[in-house]
Amino acid sequence: MELTTLWFVVIAFLWIGYFVLEGFDFGVGILLRVLGRDEPERRAVVTTIGPVWDGNEVWLIVAGGATFAAFPEWYATLFSGFYLPLFAILVALILRGVALEYRGKRDDLLWRGRMDTLITVGSVIPALLWGITFANLVRGVPLDADHEYVGSLGDLLSPFALLGGVAFTAVFVAHGAIFLALRTTDELRQRANRLAARTGLVAAVLVVAFLLWALNLRGDTASAVVAGAAVVALVAALVANKYRREGWAFTGTALAIALAVTALFVAMFPAVMPSTDPATTLTAVEAASTPYTLKVLTWIAGIFTPLVMLYQGWTYWVFRKRVTVEPVAVA
Template structure:
């Protein structure tokens, strides 16, 4: 197998891991004002992801760095053509991270309310815009013969792209609701299960429509299996949630996310960014770095990827227990 193909697979793996892990982070953030009816309950909701949210974002950083190093032409064209959506995502992630850190710095309800809104919007915007970005990558964008983006912002906001955004937003909302049902106890747990039931309907409708259109317009025989697997994962999640089996519901949403990402990348290969103008498409061949660069990167990935995964798995194991309002200590004034 060529190293360009190996690195295309690695980048797909990194994005799948990012959406699997950060997906429930986004879902929890979007559900903060819905499931947290007072400050104590909102602290419970935030604390479910408190030890892990920043580690989950490492997958995004590594995916971006791997794309830059392995496929610099892809990275350059993507970040220039998708500049405004990607800048919005980055700003939202920064504000969201600041909100997690600053929310409890003052014993002031207004102060906390402002940061809660920042967490909500800082979760919703990336959850939607990532779907828009990846839908455009699969559909293709206007690229000239020099691989430069030749379109406008309006070209990135077509019906298919907006449906992609709605799909990721509802899927992450469901993923987050199921995660909260799995990680909390008491009333929040049961509210999360009820919300997950409603989110499942939206995710199945939007996600099923998006995957079907993707398969008809851009798919290939192998992606029928991955798309069907993603749909089955959503159905499993909905059924398990109705029966109160939060663990299986989380397996279902996680499988749906991973298989949906696999569907998109398999539909894309060997292109990395198709051109709708008929010329200038970027592929794994013409967008790649030198063979020597890819070889060094492969050795580094072989050594460090298992270490990072083991460490992150250990973190989740340490913080695996449920939490509820009884675990939240009384707030002390911050000096």
């Protein structure tokens, strides 16, 4: 495999890891006020992602850094053309992170209510905007001969892109609901299980519509097969959730997200920034760094990526037990 293709696969893998892991804690954040009916329940909901949410965001940082190093022109075109939505994502993630860290710093229900609002908003906005961003990558955006974005913000808000935003958000909500059913107990677990069933059906309809539209715009046999497998995995997750097999249900939604994102990257390749004018499409070869740079990056990634994955896997193993709803102590 050529290094250019290898690094396209690596970056796709990093985005897949990010959406699978950050996807469920986006869903948990969105559902914080929906499933958490009082302070003890909301504290339990936040506790389920407390030890892992910041580690999940590392995948985004590494994906951005790898894109900058391996495909600098892709990075430049993407981050300049999508500046406003990516900036909004960054602000939302900062506010969400601050709220998660500072929620428990004051024993004040009003304070915690405000932090809960920031967590919810900071989860909805990135989920929606990531869907819009990736939908535009598949659809193609206006680029000139120098591969610079020449469209407007309105060009990024096509019906297909908006469907992508809603589909991503719905899948993350279902993924988060199943994660909460997996990690909580008693009444909170039961409500999460029921909500996962309802949101999962909505997500399945939206995902099927989005993938069919995406394949119609830019797809081939390989991407169609992968997309079909994603739908099967999502349906299997809903069946497992119905029988209260939360572990298998979570595996199913994780696999569905991974396969759906894979289908988008397969449909896009060898382009990294498809253009509405095929003549100005930016390909992986055109955007890549020098062979020497890619070779050095390959050695670095080969050494450190397994170590990071082992550490993060160990973190999930340590904090694998269910979280119980503890009553608030009365002084």
